[in-house]
Amino acid sequence: EVQLVQSGGGLVQPGRSLRLSCTASGFAFGDYDMTWVRQAPGKGLEWVGFIRSKVYGGTTENAASVKGRFSISRDDSQSIAYLQMNSLQIDDTAVYYCVRRRRFLRYGNDAFDIWGQGTMVTVSS
Amino acid sequence: DIQMTQSPSSLSASVGDRVTITCRASQTISSYLNWYQQKPGKAPDLLIYAASSLQTGVPSRFSGSGSGTDFTLTISSLQPEDFATYYCQQSYSIPPTFGQGTKVEVK
16 A cells, blocks of 8 residues: 655744654655645644655755755665754744655646645644 | 645535635645545545646546646536545655644535
8 A cells, every 4th residue: 555654843933843653665766856834723734845756856945934044864775755844933833744756757747645644744833 | 834724624516516625725736746645544545636637546536737836626426425525735845744734525
């Protein structure tokens, strides 16, 4: 079964750090870009960033709202993606989803086709 | 950043109804448009990619159309399991951006 299982999260004080993990199974993890998307309570979906597969350089992109504070990495040998969150702020409070980014080469399009279960991050003093 | 605007923000419908949700991009995005369904407390699911291609396993009552700046998601005959929130998302440029969502509720 293709799945993403997330761990980490919880309650953290403003200014502190937290790392989320996302363990993949059922597919060739190294062949895919991995993305993080978050959803504040009662709000819509917000892209946080992604890391490309090694074939596409293994580089990262981040949303302006988290640039310089959040970083994404991957360990292809263990099929794990990470989201390191530093200098956390109150408005980082959200459910964070790990998501597989699939490239549809025929169309030149990409989409988020496999989602983890989500993990809640609450930033509060 | 490309802004995605969905309408309506919510709608009430009955089982068997035909439902249409629209999504407008602030600039042309060709067919780089995806649709997702999210149920309360769950992660979103991909329904449609590249504006009109049905994701594997998604019922054929779902369809997508459009290109450029205007797109539509249609549910031909609403089923009980379709009451949910729907999001469009553009993959034309970084950052990928989502619409604000359309909640489909029971009438």
